[in-house]
Amino acid sequence: MxxxxxxxxxxxxxxxxxxxxxxxxxxxxxxxxxxxxxxxxxxxxxxxxxxxxxxxxxxKKAKTADLESKLADARKNYPGAAKEFSDPEGCNIVGAWLGMASGQVSIDAALARNPGIATDAAKFKESMIRLQEDAKANPGILDTLRALAGMCDHPSEQNYLKITRAEHDKDLRTCQVSxxxxxxxxxxxxxxxxxxxxxxxxxxxxxxxxxxxxxxxxxxxxxxxxxxxxxxxxxxxxxxxxxxxxxxxxxxxxxxxxxxxxxxxxxxxxxxxxxxxxx
Structure with missing residues (x-):
């Protein structure tokens, strides 16, 4: 017994x-x-x-208390990051990813508009379908993509910090196994x-x-x-x-x-x- x-x-x-x-x-x-x-x-x-x-x-990958130090690092890195987000080609790809992940843009249409986005179209479509399924179950994925797109549309320190907050929020819900x-x-x-x-x-x-x-x-x-x-x-x-x-x-x-x-x-x-x- x-x-x-x-x-x-x-x-x-x-x-x-x-x-x-x-x-x-x-x-x-x-x-x-x-x-x-x-x-x-x-x-x-x-x-x-x-x-x-x-x-x-x-x-847990992150703790709530980690956010302030991450925001402080992001503020220091902002001048260099702002230059990266001034690249139109990179921002077009971010917009395409957000459109496909949210289902607002078909994968075929995104490939047609951005032919350089994938070297293997078939494998890319498979990965995007998985991304769409993950985004339906975990809306936090879209939060990060929206923050990236927002920085592309209106580059500012405030929008850049939104990316850090979105990533930190996901890390709070991520567990690491070793x-x-x-x-x-x-x-x-x-x-x-x-x-x-x-x-x-x-x-x-x-x-x-x-x-x-x-x-x-x-x-x-x-x-x-x-x-x-x-x-x-x-x-x-x-x-x-x-x-x-x-x-x-x-x-x-x-x-x-x-x-x-x-x-x-x-x-x-x-x-x-x-x-x-x-x-």
Whole structure:
């Protein structure tokens, strides 16, 4: 009965029997929308534990608070952008895209008026049909095209900022999905915490001297002894150094992130668009 309940609420871990080290399983980040799958095996006469991980994460592409900084950048870039929008040929293409996406201009008519808009007419028509379908489901696509066309018709800083606002609005409804494989080796530290832990074996790396301090610990709240938690953490041993010009090593994220076998998060991210991200 317990296993059926766990399946129903998404709390399944793969470790089948209690052991002195994690073997295989899936864990959920308790602060962010990400998960870890892992497979571990003892190495070198059972003195070290080698684990293969895949981290999968889902995050919003933008935050509401990002808009002001984006608008500030757009104001700085406006003089150069105004020159680009003075190109009649480019603006004709923007108008053609808006007409086709909104259905106000047929794809064939747009191709006839703008023969240089596509090198392969058949593939272009297929992509435009998909764009029309997407625009019906997500009107925000048309908002960006209308903002571009508005800048072409009446170049001004105000109209240029409308493009930034339209793009930001779409980014607020876009979620990025990433998958990151990595490997870590652990050593058993018996006097860590209340019952010992498998702690990452790590050397300082980079100009910040970043050391990995992540660890596996038994879930003390689970009387069966079946389940493990993974606590991700790193530390900068050279906080006075710099990662990049203007970015101090003291800014390196050194918080702890607990990955638990219990899936306690269920965020409603409201994703209308999905992008796959390398990180």
């Amino acid at each position: 317990k296993s059926l309940i766990m399946l129903a609420v998404g709390m399944v871990a793969f470790d089948a029997v209690a052991s002195d080290y994690p073997t295989t399983g899936m864990l959920y980040n308790q602060r962010e929308d990400s998960s870890l799958t892992y497979t571990c095996a003892l190495q070198q006469g059972q003195q070290r534990l080698r684990c293969e991980f895949i981290q999968t994460a889902v995050r 998958s990151n494989p990595f490997t870590q080796e652990f050593v058993w530290v018996s006097d860590f915490g209340n019952g010992g832990a498998w702690v990452v074996s790590s050397q300082p790396e980079g100009s910040c001297g970043v050391v990995q301090l992540s660890r596996f610990e038994k879930d003390r709240s689970d009387p069966s002894g079946l389940f493990w938690q993974y606590i991700a953490r790193k530390a900068a041993t050279n906080p006075s150094g710099t990662v990049l010009p203007g970015l101090s090593c003291s800014a390196v994220d050194q918080d702890e992130y607990v990955y638990d076998w219990k899936k306690t998060r269920s965020d409603h991210l409201q994703c209308e668009f999905v992008e796959f991200s390398p990180i």
